[in-house]
Amino acid sequence: MTYPVEVDTLLEARWIIPVEPAGQVLHDHAIAINGGLIKAILPKTAAQLQFSPRERIVLDEHVLIPGLINLHTHAAMSLMRGLADDLPLMEWLNQHIWPTERQHVSAHFVLEGAQLACAEMLKGGITCFNDMYFFPEACAEAALAAGMRAAIGMIAIDFPTVYASDIDDYLAKGIALRNQLHPHPLLSFCFAPHAPYTVSDQAFAKILTYAEQLDLPIHIHLHETQHEINSSLESSGLRPIERLHRLGILSPRLIAVHMVHLTEDEIKLISQQGCNVAHCPSSNMKLASGFAPVTTLLDYGITVGLGTDSAASNNRLDMFAEMRLAALLAKANSNRAHALPAHQALRMATLEGAKALGLNEITGSLTVGKAADITAVDFSDIDLSPCYDPASHLVYAAGREHVSHVWVNGKMLLNNKQLTTLDTMKLQQYATAWQARIKASNQQ
Numbered sequence: 229m230t231y232p233v234e235v236d237t238l239l240e241a242r243w244i245i246p247v248e249p250a251g252q253v254l255h256d257h258a259i260a261i262n263g264g265l266i267k268a269i270l271p272k273t274a275a276q277l278q279f280s281p282r283e284r285i286v287l288d289e290h291v292l293i294p295g296l297i298n299l300h301t302h303a304a305m306s307l308m309r310g311l312a313d314d315l316p317l318m319e320w321l322n323q324h325i326w327p328t329e330r331q332h333v334s335a336h337f338v339l340e341g342a343q344l345a346c347a348e349m350l351k352g353g354i355t356c357f358n359d360m361y362f363f364p365e366a367c368a369e370a371a372l373a374a375g376m377r378a379a380i381g382m383i384a385i386d387f388p389t390v391y392a393s394d395i396d397d398y399l400a401k402g403i404a405l406r407n408q409l410h411p412h413p414l415l416s417f418c419f420a421p422h423a424p425y426t427v428s429d430q431a432f433a434k435i436l437t438y439a440e441q442l443d444l445p446i447h448i449h450l451h452e453t454q455h456e457i458n459s460s461l462e463s464s465g466l467r468p469i470e471r472l473h474r475l476g477i478l479s480p481r482l483i484a485v486h487m488v489h490l491t492e493d494e495i496k497l498i499s500q501q502g503c504n505v506a507h508c509p510s511s512n513m514k515l516a517s518g519f520a521p522v523t524t525l526l527d528y529g530i531t532v533g534l535g536t537d538s539a540a541s542n543n544r545l546d547m548f549a550e551m552r553l554a555a556l557l558a559k560a561n562s563n564r565a566h567a568l569p570a571h572q573a574l575r576m577a578t579l580e581g582a583k584a585l586g587l588n589e590i591t592g593s594l595t596v597g598k599a600a601d602i603t604a605v606d607f608s609d610i611d612l613s614p615c616y617d618p619a620s621h622l623v624y625a626a627g628r629e630h631v632s633h634v635w636v637n638g639k640m641l642l643n644n645k646q647l648t649t650l651d652t653m654k655l656q657q658y659a660t661a662w663q664a665r666i667k668a669s670n671q672q
């Protein structure tokens with residue numbers, strides 16, 4: 229006679245899409261969670277016999293998926309959502325965003341803005357985000373207060389700000405933060421040089437040395453607009469990718485964000501160098517940057533994850549929207565309805581993002597031994613009935629409003645659509661107060 233094994237939680241669900249193995253859909257299975265990790269995934273009836281859970285959660289009309297991974301964002305910029313719309317990138321940055329950042333960004337701004345973003349992301353099933361912003365220590369504090377997993381950007385930009393005076397100062401501050409927190413069960417770090425047009429060759433050389441020493445990813449905006457490429461040709465005679473290649477930056481540690489304007493030779497090069505891409509379809513469309521050649525990137529075997537970019541250029545931190553747009557745009561742009569099917573879009577929003585961050589041993593799929601980073605989506609709504617294929621529904625029919633529960637490292641952060649760690653009333657007050665300050669300064 230064998231006795232049931234005690235576990236923290238047993239999640240029973242109508243469907244589970246583990247993402248790895250690719251394309252698998254489990255019916256009437258359960259996930260046993262213990263010590264923050266996935267201990268087992270097995271049929272409900274077997275799980276009920278085998279485990280004695282301290283907490284049993286029955287999700288009869290739900291699908292469980294790996295927590296969504298937002299591979300590129302600037303969380304604190306949620307405080308600038310809707311501040312400047314319908315503009316191309318450089319006008320948006322130069323005339324609106326950078327002046328507002330110069331006046332208002334502080335550790336306080338980043339802490340409150342990033343908490344606001346964490347609330348939105350958790351409600352939408354996002355368990356992990358890759359951030360690039362000033363005062364990364366405040367973003368780390370916000371992620372920890374929310375209980376989320378985050379890759380914190382150690383930013384580098386060749387102009388002085390209230391956060392740091394020069395490249396050495398930016399890097400010293402970022403590395404000190406990383407050394408203070410490393411190793412951490414939820415936080416990891418990336419070097420985050422802003423873009424080729426704001427970071428010098430000398431700065432890239434320093435970043436590369438540190439990234440290799442500490443074995444960390446490099447997260448950068450790259451080939452976002454035609455203007456970026458034209459101005460690089462004018463200033464250095466090289467396209468940004470060629471310049472970064474000569475500097476040794478192209479490697480499996482690179483997370484290149486946007487990658488809209490690419491020649492086939494550049495795609496071959498980034499594939500050969502093992503670079504990763506963060507595809508941000510909403511931001512690319514809203515800023516009229518263009519369409520990333522995603523199907524070609526995938527055909528070359530490049531790891532492509534999905535990102536929202538910030539709420540100031542999207543204007544949602546909504547990975548359901550990015551999955552749907554990525555799948556639809558890939559078909560429209562390649563003239564192939566077979567391109568980027570639902571399971572692949574979900575994989576990009578989960579496991580491929582984890583791979584790009586070097587976190588795929590920890591998260592990105594529902595796999596025994598990985599962290600219990602799980603999102604439950606409720607399919608009981610009339611607008612999701614009937615359901616022939618839950619993966620199809622997730623990408624083409626459902627939205628973030630259908631997310632009911634979220635766990636990170638086994639801790640429930642969203643319970644029946646209610647945040648368990650963040651106070652939404654307080655966050656709304658922060659947002660209103662910042663709006664008043666920003667509005668007042670813009671009227672002067």
Ligand SMILES: CSC[C@H]1O[C@@H](n2cnc3c(O)ncnc32)[C@H](O)[C@@H]1O
Nearest residue numbers: 302325360361362383385422449538
């Ligand atoms: C150095 S912190 C990050 C920096 O990036 C700016 N930013 C936000 N979105 C974009 C984008 O799509 N392309 C380039 N730069 C962007 C943000 O305002 C911060 O200043």
Ligand SMILES: [Zn+2]
Nearest residue numbers: 301449537538
């Ligand atoms: Zn960005």
